[in-house]
Amino acid sequence: xxxxxxxxxxxxxxxxxxxxxxxxxxxxxxxxxxxxxxxxxxxxxxxxxxxxxxxxxxxxxxxxxxxxxxxxxxxxxxxxxxxxxxxxxxxxxxxxxxxxxxxxxxxxxxxxxxxxxxxxxxxxxxxxxxxxxxxxxxxxxxxxxxxxxxxxxxxxxxxxxxxxxxxxxxxxxxxxxxxxxxxxxxxxxxxxxxxxxxxxxxxxxxxxx
Numbered sequence: 001x002x003x004x005x006x007x008x009x010x011x012x013x014x015x016x017x018x019x020x021x022x023x024x025x026x027x028x029x030x031x032x033x034x035x036x037x038x039x040x041x042x043x044x045x046x047x048x049x050x051x052x053x054x055x056x057x058x059x060x061x062x063x064x065x066x067x068x069x070x071x072x073x074x075x076x077x078x079x080x081x082x083x084x085x086x087x088x089x090x091x092x093x094x095x096x097x098x099x100x101x102x103x104x105x106x107x108x109x110x111x112x113x114x115x116x117x118x119x120x121x122x123x124x125x126x127x128x129x130x131x132x133x134x135x136x137x138x139x140x141x142x143x144x145x146x147x148x149x150x151x152x153x154x155x156x157x158x159x160x161x162x163x164x165x166x167x168x169x170x171x172x173x174x175x176x177x178x179x180x181x182x183x184x185x186x187x188x189x190x191x192x193x194x195x196x197x198x199x200x201x202x203x204x205x206x207x208x209x
Contacts (some may be wrong), residue, residue: 016050022064029068029155033076033126040069041158048162058159066148066155069120073130073147080134104132116143117150 025043032040044065051057107115112133119129133143 016047021047022060025061026064026068026071029065030072030075033069033072033130034079036124036127040065041154044155044158045162045165048159049166051162052166058163062152062155062159065158066151069151069154070144070148073120073126073151074144076127076130077134077138077140077143077147080131081137081140082134083131084135104128105136108132108136108138112138113146116146117153120150120154 025047028038028043029040032038044061047061048058051061104115104119115129116133119125122128
């Protein structure tokens with residue numbers, strides 16, 4: 001595992017001086033809004049780990065990641081708004097997709113602000129939130145404002161996680177990556193557990209009413 005991470009770190013380190021790396025960060029952060037298998041958070045964390053104490057580059061990384069995330073989310077929202085029912089149909093493929101869309105639709109009506117800001121931490125959340133807000137005609141200006149905040153928080157968090165991993169294991173990038181990825185996975189797990197808790201609580205309230 002560590003050998004694989006060391007090889008990966010060496011590969012990315014060799015590209016740190018290339019402007020194409022920053023282009024990659026932007027587009028991976030953007031495309032994750034449509035293709036959930038794109039490793040946006042992993043990419044940002046990895047670059048942050050390898051940048052180490054280079055504060056200006058870390059700030060640039062956060063700005064580019066946030067800009068890419070916002071661009072991708074706006075594109076997803078626009079597709080949902082334009083496609084309408086077709087976007088809804090895409091979201092509802094399979095039982096899991098139908099449950100996810102129903103959950104997003106319900107939460108948008110009651111907790112839209114929280115969902116747009118924090119939905120990106122849920123598995124498949126960015127895709128579901130972007131397409132659902134568009135297909136349900138969520139106010140565009142409000143969506144952009146909330147998503148810009150959410151994208152900035154996400155980018156700052158990802159860079160901070162990478163920075164902490166790199167700072168904790170200076171000269172050992174593989175260990176830094178391992179710790180950073182562990183923190184990232186733990187965060188996603190906490191968000192998912194919290195979501196399930198509130199979903200069960202809401203269902204309990206409905207059944208009692």
